[in-house]
Amino acid sequence: MNLTLKVWRQKDAKDKGGLETYQIKEVSEHSSFLEMLDMLNEQLINEGKEPVAFDHDCREGICGMCSLYINGEAHGPDRGVTTCQLHMRMFKDGDTIFIEPFRSKAFPVLKDLIVDRGSFERIQQAGGFISVNTSGNTQDANALPIAKPMADKAMDAATCIGCGACVATCKNSSAMLFVAAKVSQFSYLPQGQIERKERVLNMVEQMDKEGFGNCTNTGACEVECPKGISLEFIARMNSEYLSASIKSEN
Amino acid sequence: MSKGISSTSVGRKVLMALSGFFLMFFLLQHLLINMLSIISVDAFNEVSEFMGTNPLIQFALQPVLFFGIIFHLIMGMRLELQNRKARPIQYAMNKPSENASWMSRNMIITGVMIMLFMALHMVDFFLPTINAHYITHEHLDSFGMVAAKFANPVYVGIYLVAFVFLALHLMHGFQSAFQSVGFNHKKYTPTLKKLGTLYAILVPLGYAIVAIFHFVNSL
Known part of the structure; x- marks a missing residue:
């Protein structure tokens, strides 16, 4: 599938930032959203541009790092999933996808899509x-x-x-x-x-x-x-x- | 308590809920008296006279009511301002309707509309009552006053719109108040939510029926 991405780009915490538009082609509907972003970053590196900074770690849905607000919803349109578990089949060929960082005064943006x-x-x-005693005499939880x-x-x-x-x-x-x-x-x-x-x-x-x-x-x-x-x-x-x-x- | 309960976010929502419970109880009591105006002119006048002259109601309960209303309004606005500050940069693309009802997201709009209506309602009914009881000391024909106001279709229209806002506010407010005071139970909450919807429809509908009744009666 071919997609138009509107991605929030922000140099650092002090930068005002703004949305940038990117075109991405031949994305597999079986890939995860983060894999699609990996593709975008490869494309940007090949073009000599700065890749998009985004948080990710386990890619198994348990670390909670992938703080992305996708098309107006936290972790995108699917329910009960993190961004790594969001599959591209949730989108249609030709879609425009907005990708923004989580927004809150208490979650300041550090760079692009990464928040503190x-x-x-x-x-x-x-x-x-x-508070438990960890001196070696700890009681067995069971x-x-x-x-x-x-x-x-x-x-x-x-x-x-x-x-x-x-x-x-x-x-x-x-x-x-x-x-x-x-x-x-x-x-x-x-x-x-x-x-x-x-x-x-x-x-x-x-x-x-x-x-x-x-x-x-x-x-x-x-x-x-x-x-x-x-x-x-x-x-x-x-x-x-x-x-x-x-x-x-x- | 180390600090005043209103100084923390959890404390403030509890206070919003408690004042909300009080106002919901008042709404029911007010409606029951209004209903009397459909059933019996004499009974309505008698109860209105009692409510307007009884010292306990006038000097103890009425000030508590005014405090409750003003507190709920000011606290609601303060919370709204704080909440807006908590997200200084808005999303370019946001779909709030995907995960929350319109009623729950717009309590400030429905609330402010109800308060504007309340101001009109005070001018229409409360001030003439105070004037008759404490200033001119004339006998007040409560039923006559109600019947005269609702003969005007514009007034009836304004009141009906206000009752719609009231219904929307209560649809979220009723069940939300229980959640805020810490009551959420797998067995009882679903029933409580249904009860809340029923209350939110029946109470404003009751008020609307009284207004329409007097309008039709005037034709």
Whole structure:
């Protein structure tokens, strides 16, 4: 298939940037979107031009690096997939495809299609962990009995790969789905109870500091999330937060 | 609480939801009194007189209501401004309708339209009531006032349009409020969403029926 690509090009974080138009020919419908971008970059290198910078790592749908907003949707028109799992058969011969970086004040563009998602890291550092003794006397995790439904819920939340599609797609650039998943995964488990209150308070505080918007429950994040993280976790975070802030002695 | 609850994003959405619950309860109560104007002129006048003169309602509940309305409006606008700032550069190509309903994305538009209507509604009904009860001390014929206003087709038209905006606002608002206070349950939420749609249709429809009834009656 032959395609017209409108790709966001930006030299560095300070550059204003803009859309550039490229033509690409003979793309296989079986190739992935990232393979198509590899083809484009080969073409640009052969023409002596600067290749398009884009993030990618595992190409198996689990690293969450490929932060692309394709034709008006995070990770493109398919559901439950990252960009590497998006196949070119989702497009038609002759299509024009817009490729933009994820947009949010908290995700500044570094170059072309690469954004800085350090804000997610800082939210994690604020409370997305459990403190365990790793001196060699660590208790075997299996020694703690956990009910299957609880373990399943925790796992559902833990499938979040922190890709940022929720922020990119939310009309408010809200990070609530990400933070909710990271808060919830521990809240179901006994290991997460000790720091439960501070965790939600600190992570929400950091989320606000980073400049993400407020959640208005549109549900767009849940639809675009490649891992199908449910809005149920945002409700859980809200109740965790309420309970923690009421009981907090600070 | 370390800081005021309104200083965090989660706290603000909880406050929006709580004021929303309060306003939804008020809407239902207001509608029930309006319905009386269809059933019995005397009963409607009697209840209107009670609502307009009872000190508990006038000096305790009414100020709470005004606070609730203004709070919901100002907080909604503040959130909207913050949310806009969170994405300084917009997408060149965006398809928001692919993953979220129009109602959920446009609460600020439907909300502001409802508030504009409220201003008109205050001038139409609230100010004449206050004037009669506290300034001129004349007897107020509440039913007569309602019947006279809704004899005007332009007024009926404006009110009907406002009720459509109200319905659109409630379609998202009802179920969203439960989510914001942390209630999302696999078993109950689907029913709650249906209940929300029913509320969002029936309540504005009830208001519309009252307006149309008085217009038809005036012909």
